[in-house]
Amino acid sequence: FTSEFLNDYKCSGIPNHQIKLKLGVPIMLIRNIDQAAGLCNGTRMIVNALTKYIIVATVLNGNTMGETTFIPRMSLTPSNSDIPFKFQRRQFPVILCFAMTINKSQGQSLSHVGLYLPRPIVTHGQLYVALSRVKSRKGLKILILDDQGVVSNTTRNVVYQEVFENI
Template identity: 90%
Template sequence: MLNKHCFEALDRSLNDIMKTQFTHGYDIPFGGKVVVLGGDFRQILPVISKGSRSEIVGSAINSSYLWKHCKCKEPLLELVNFAYPKLAHNLQKNSFFQERAILAPTLECVEEINNFMLGMIPGDETEYLSCDTPWKSDEDSGVNAEWFTFEFLNDFKCSGFPNHAIKLKAGVPIMLIRNIDQAAGLCNGTRMIVNALTKYIIVATVLNGNNMGETTFIPRMSLTPSNSDISFKFQRRQFPVALCFAMTINKSQGQSLSHVGLYLPRPVFTHGQLYVALSRVKSRKGLKMLIIDDEGVVSNTTRNVVYQEVFDNI
């Protein structure tokens, strides 16, 4: 909650040090460095000795030319605190994660929340990198496997397929995204808590299903994308899991939860998706929504997608 002139002085100094004006022909905020601002405008504002109300408000950082470059994370943090209150104190309680989740419409939104929450968890982070191998193309396919570099394959992401890089910590919730052993209840959608992370095995406790509470060992698997729209084939050897503080709305179908945070940085995009999300929670008090409009402002309305013609002959 410093005076905006302090931030503006730092901005000019970093631009001089980084020579951004010479390199880019214009100044960029803080010389291209990431700056994290902490505080709450509802509590403490900059102190201006004998200053008027307008002088105090005008000295705050959101009155500066820098504010247009800032992104406020407070609404998302409030949603996280609702779905996972006192997270650090409840990490060792498996029951804490059994009936809690944040839902979002797309994989990009889910990944944003999961990465945000992983940073809130104490402890060392373990990163698992996949081994991606292009398939030898059939003679009639017209696709040359040599066109696909490892960098290109590593960047590939799709639903039901693990990322090239998976970052985990002990105590975080994960979800299986492929069937491993259906008889043992290790199916696509099974949620678990990480107990230990080793080089070749993830040790986890099952959170839902008939095998709830059992310890299981998850190996790496050789997987291929199941998306039929992809014109090429490759194999990724990786753990078939994903962080699941948050999950897509579609992935949550069939689950009954006591606390649901619904994150909508954009409206739902298909019929019934909003209905599915709202139906996951057992009571109204267990639901909190964060809706962002097209201008990036928190809103209290969103669009529901309904294909009305499907009801014509009912």
């Protein structure tokens, strides 16, 4: 395989070969670096300084909120890859984080939440998780689209009965 192929290859859990960051952008860790210090997968931060080997950032959530931390470059290996060999990429274990999924937000308390629902939620309990992340009703904004893509004020919390068959 050529280096161009490997550099363009995208797989879950590994940042792209080239990551473009600048001061002030929000980022999220995608690896556990130091759990005791609160640097876990899903920790959100703001970039304060960039060097070739270190990102200096301020933590935005968790017990260490407001603290400055240093994120090093790491050798990252994909856990499940569909290519017939193992490879690693030396990269910062972060991604840009202007938005996140409902699953990634679980366990966080946020002052502002914007929820975009282009279709009904189909996983049991996800609507509750999404709505319960925000600290106050004033910080919650929801955009719901109906089946025709028109803005609506209602959605369905779809629960498939098969979920309850083995309970």
